[in-house]
Amino acid sequence: MIEVKELHKSFGDAHILKGLTTAFEKGKTNMIIGQSGSGKTVFLKCLLGLHTPEEGTISFDGRIYSELDINQKRALRTEIGMLFQGSALFDSLTVEENIMFPLKMFANQTKKEMQYKVNSVLERVNLVGANPKFPAELSGGMQKRVAIARAIVMNPKYLFCDEPNSGLDPQTATVIDNLIQEITRENGIITVVNSHDMNSVMEIGEKIVFLKDGKKAWEGTNKEIFITENQAVINFVYSSNLFKKVREVYLNESKL
Numbered sequence: 001m002i003e004v005k006e007l008h009k010s011f012g013d014a015h016i017l018k019g020l021t022t023a024f025e026k027g028k029t030n031m032i033i034g035q036s037g038s039g040k041t042v043f044l045k046c047l048l049g050l051h052t053p054e055e056g057t058i059s060f061d062g063r064i065y066s067e068l069d070i071n072q073k074r075a076l077r078t079e080i081g082m083l084f085q086g087s088a089l090f091d092s093l094t095v096e097e098n099i100m101f102p103l104k105m106f107a108n109q110t111k112k113e114m115q116y117k118v119n120s121v122l123e124r125v126n127l128v129g130a131n132p133k134f135p136a137e138l139s140g141g142m143q144k145r146v147a148i149a150r151a152i153v154m155n156p157k158y159l160f161c162d163e164p165n166s167g168l169d170p171q172t173a174t175v176i177d178n179l180i181q182e183i184t185r186e187n188g189i190i191t192v193v194n195s196h197d198m199n200s201v202m203e204i205g206e207k208i209v210f211l212k213d214g215k216k217a218w219e220g221t222n223k224e225i226f227i228t229e230n231q232a233v234i235n236f237v238y239s240s241n242l243f244k245k246v247r248e249v250y251l252n253e254s255k256l
């Protein structure tokens with residue numbers, strides 16, 4: 001479990017996270033939602049250890065990050081897979097070289113072991129045989145699948161994803177969402193996803209944390225978000241006519 005307690009993060013006078021407390025469980029896809037500027041990326045960077053909170057703790061299966069020494073932090077870092085917005089593949093490297101990159105950096109494996117691992121993750125994301133291709137030869141959805149393969153090649157315990165659907169058409173976005181959720185369940189990963197995409201939130205949000213003014217304003221499941229009476233959530237999630245309608249239908253059906 002990842003436990004976040006009373007997290008505070010400021011930049012100069014700007015107090016961004018103001019005592020955020022939440023927890024994320026194994027095998028679950030957790031989504032962080034909130035308006036632009038509400039601190040989702042800052043929070044993800046705190047989880048990654050890229051920002052140091054002034055107050056509060058983040059514990060990874062009992063290991064409080066701020067209390068770890070440099071070697072323990074380094075070891076923990078190898079347990080984290082990251083899916084960046086826009087895939088962030090190295091353009092000059094092939095698919096295979098991209099996926100092998102973290103193995104070469106952090107794992108002490110033979111070429112044969114690495115090759116086996118690359119092929120098995122490529123198979124998992126349905127890209128068998130894509131090894132020699134360059135990112136520019138792939139569609140956005142395929143690039144995203146390569147990025148997922150790279151994020152899971154080290155068998156991470158934790159997977160953090162920043163806007164995994166940005167720039168994808170709705171059908172491809174759903175494929176990527178389902179892949180993230182399936183891999184999370186199969187491997188018992190703790191996955192945390194920052195998202196603007198309400199479709200994703202409804203589809204795979206087993207736990208949703210709504211950030212507002214640097215705090216958790218609401219949390220619940222993708223079932224509970226349909227029935228919540230929390231006005232801030234309603235204003236944010238059901239701002240579009242389509243989602244208003246979906247909520248209405250859901251509420252009417254649940255009365256039957």
Ligand SMILES: Nc1ncnc2c1ncn2[C@@H]1O[C@H](COP(=O)(O)OP(=O)(O)OP(=O)(O)O)[C@@H](O)[C@H]1O
Nearest residue numbers: 011014016034035036037038039040041042043196
């Ligand atoms: N390194 C930084 N230095 C100063 N201010 C920062 C820094 N990083 C983020 N901020 C500020 O923190 C606030 C929250 O930013 P953040 O990127 O976390 O928002 P977000 O919820 O992810 O927004 P979006 O949905 O648009 O990506 C913003 O006001 C931003 O300007």
